[in-house]
Amino acid sequence: MPDPAAHLASAMADAYKAGDMERVITLAAQAVEEVDEGVRILRGLAEQATGRYDRAATTFRQLAHQWPEVSAYWNNLGVACRLMGDMGAAEQALAKARSLAPDDADVLYNLGLLYIQQRRWPLAREILLDAVDRSPEFVEARLQAAYACYVCADNTGQEAMLAGAGDWSAQPAEQALILAAMLSTQGDLEAALRTLARAKLPDPPADEQLRLRIAAQRALLYERSNEVELSRRELEQVPPAALDALPADASQLRAEGWRAHAALAMRAGAWGEAAALYRRVLALGVDAEARASAGFGLASACDRQGQHADAWQASHAAHAAQLEIAREVVPELLAQDSQPLQMAEVDRVAYARWRPMAAPASRQSPVFVVGFPRSGTTLLEQMLDAHPDFRSMDERAFIHELTERMEQVGQHYPADLANLSGTEVAQLRETYFRMVGRVLPDLGQRRLVDKNPLNMLCLPMIMRLFPQARIVLCLRHPCDVLLSCTMQSFRSPAFMVLCSSLQRLARGYVAAFEQWFRQMEVFAPRVLEWRYESVVENLDGQLAELAAFLEVADASPMARFADHARTKRFISTPSYAQVTQGIHPGAVNRWQGYREQFEPVLPLLQPMIDRLGYSR
Template sequence: MPPSATELAHAMAGAFNAGDMERVIALAGQAGDATDEGIQLLLGLAQQATGRYGQAATTFHHLAHRRPDASAYWNNLGVACRLSGDLSGAEQALAKAISLAPDDADVRYNLGLLYIQQRRWPLAREALLDAVDRAPQVIEARLQAAYACYVCGDNTCQEAMLDGAGDWPGQPGEQALVLSTMLSAQGDLEAALRTLARAQLPGEAAGDSLPLRITAQRVLLHERNNQLEPARRELAQLPLDALDRLPPDAHQARADVWRAHAALAMRGGAYGDAAALYRRALALADDDDTRVSAAFALASACDRLGRHAEAWQALETAHAGQVEIARNVLPELLAPGSQPLQMAEVDRAAHARWQPLPGPDSRHSPVFVVGFPRSGTTLLEQMLDAHPDFRSMDERAFIHELTERMEQVGQHYPADLANLTGAETDQLRAAYFRMVDRVLPDRGQLRLIDKNPLNMLCLPMIMRLFPQARIILCLRHPCDVLLSCSMQPFRSPAFMVLCSSLERLARGYVQAFEQWYRQVEVFAPRVLEWRYESVVGDLDRHLAQLAAFLEIDNAAPMARFAEHARNKRFISTPSYAQVTQGIHPRAINRWQGYRAQFEPVLPLLAPMIDRLGYRL
């Protein structure tokens, strides 16, 4: 006699718990027309576990319509649809599951994975943060939420999601690569390397490319942290002929290994070799991220070789890829006339309504280093950080985050700065220093250096909280600044859009400085202009001026900034390698090699070039 539904379900459960999914499916075949709910559930789970996603979707579809009030079945259907490629069906099923169980973290996690697959990054970030909020102990949800934040440029939430990640259990190889990238981006090289060391690798031959990719990642992590000897030791384990043994479709592994070899070729001055390797990586790039990374690196190699036309062509490829990335994060920024830079200012009449409030003196206020990106801010930061009286926290957006905090509690920035009480400004300063202390827990009484170029757009907040602060404005020839910005793979989606064309970037530059000068007229801050070209020409004199401005006695330690930078654990900005090499003039008038590309925007830039004291 055929087994009863109860007996069959019991046998299937035993096979399922033993991991024998094929037997589960075979036993389900004995059910005939039986529609036992338990049998159908085990069948669907086994079909999904064995990669029969379309069949699993059909099974869960029957279950969900049989029990439309069961959110778990809709959730299972959504997962099966997503894995089978039916993304529309997945979204409908998961929406139904959420309507039935709005607090179910698992459903929100699966919805976040769907949005990642659809590259709808803001929605993925929201869904995954919601999942973590409901189940903060689930590592998979934290990792995926961190990645969505990483893509969206939300560094604060990314760091919160990765709190303690260096001690997480080993992750599958692909996830370990992503996690190590994020940990490295926030300056935790040790945790990034531990993540790679613990990576779980598949045993079958198809996984042979993952060890190569992980080793290539270690090369790039060490190089990114100016640890060249460890990088070379890792690279020795990656002979290029090892790629010949890979399957023909192992594009990512080949690209990763070529990029690792190219990065150290660049450090060794072998720019031609690096360019050839980056070209090969670019030709095989399967996704926007790899394409963008290889194209920017190729542009840098070609620039060093003096092949300016080839460099610009590579930059056009890189920026086209970044536009596609940004389109999935902040599509509104691609609209005509949009403003990627967040600009808000206070006019004289509004400032006249500010009530005088007490604030710390200059020695108990941060020293703010501002200026348009790629104007020499990192160089100055390392000079100041080399002095024993100062401590830098690398580039942080804490002042900008305070403006967002005001908005979150219903206060409008900058208009409501006029209405803040002394207690409220104390609270904002305390919030600022809490963020600082998480980054620099051992700062003690050292004076803080807050280097963030675009704090130049946040002068109202700086002056409300730290009216006696010393501010250093870094200047460099605008065309050299714009060229350098164009050649950097910025992670911020807003900056991806800003740098997507030279005209857009030039307009943003001019608008930023026009606002700066209007706000300087309103607030009359204590500002020192620090001109890159003059510093290169006469470092000692300018260090003496800097010391006088900051009221310090001995400027000598700041002259040893290159040695100090070489010993630093991490420098987050694209200048991480340049600042270890000391002062050199080769970055001055570099833009002249690209004058043909700049000609259309020179009329737009000319008035600001003249105002800043430069010439065309």
């Protein structure tokens, strides 16, 4: 005679495999009180799959207490508790599961998801990277680890996690939207669009809002890549009337749609229309990232209309939203006396201990474009990239990453630069070019342009690896630089903190240049000062001086930078649209419209204004 319990368990297993979770639960209700372990597992999984998280938690808690040595039961309990919103119980259960199975990637993944839900981003990043380390083919863990790296501005980690992501299988629509956003920040527009095209949508009617979100994101991707006409076509699928007709709980979709319409209005010079759209986004009560994006957009739209007080107020609100993000990632930097910029320098005595060693000649070294952000570095980068002898790689932190690699192997930067052997320096140089090769596999004989503004703070590393390199320091009136930083959204949490107040930003600017000048005295590098205002006044003359400095015979291709920039699919910095439009005389002395706001920091800035050759 067949065993009724075994028959029940078999029927439940068949229903579970068929995806009929309601039948699994109905069959489980027929079980006697002392139910089989397998029956209880299936019941708990079915309860979780159907959104009965409290019941699933009860089921898995019973299993975990009866078999406390089984990590899977604690893992399932943690997932159920997280989904029902009991974060404390979830963390306790997952910590227990981890103690029983420290190398279980699934447990680490679920713990990482918990930390993401709690917005404990550094912890989420650490634990999810650990999960991927144990199971490199765990795609869901790679995606979530990349997202945590993205929020923490760990660009290297994000790129490593997303290696090959363009070939991943289709993702659920919500995850596809996140993945596409991250791929676009890496400049891989094709992979981002392919991810959205393959997104798995839920059944109707839940699919309609996600279709609109995907269309809005595609529009933003095209606009971000200077494909304005394609962006307009995409946005035709998200008409304002459709956004207005959405239910009250569709605030995220509304925000994304209106933001896409606002971006195109800005492109068309319809500043008033853009400002109205950004205000609509801000009225929705969306999350900090969306508020910051809309706030900076509103600031720009108001600034273009000469509404300086409104622009400043919008910018201030945007920075407040960004501080909410930074507080979750770098809380230690929020102290009033913290220094968000990482500064390390070498004095004359330490430099005297450096061993002389062979190094690449000037033409075999990168051309480094440095300067404080918003000083015209992207403009110069595109000028150089327009010349057939040069290739730029967009903005990469490879030099800074080399300093971190030294620290990871127990070498202190910059002190231990003096102790490196020729072999170790060569290895660092090889590591640098290996990273470059992943971005520019076809560099060939062309000269590399390494444009990263804050490489000005990494001069010791540059001089150890490439002492013959040509360095171009981009300058612009300090007040124009700080105003532009104040009006822009930066992804780096540390830079969010730096730009959170004009006083703090001014201190950081002065500190950066004071260090630069001290290091200039120590290393005496080959530097050309490239002044934005001089470029506006006399482009041909400045290009001739640049060509002579870089030993280039013909500077004329550099003058066609705007045409060249329009052919590029992606430019990562906030200047992605401006550089396609040529030189902007209106950017000179723009800060005068905000002089009232600058008056309190002018005494702090004045010595540097004088030293850099500017006057009030």
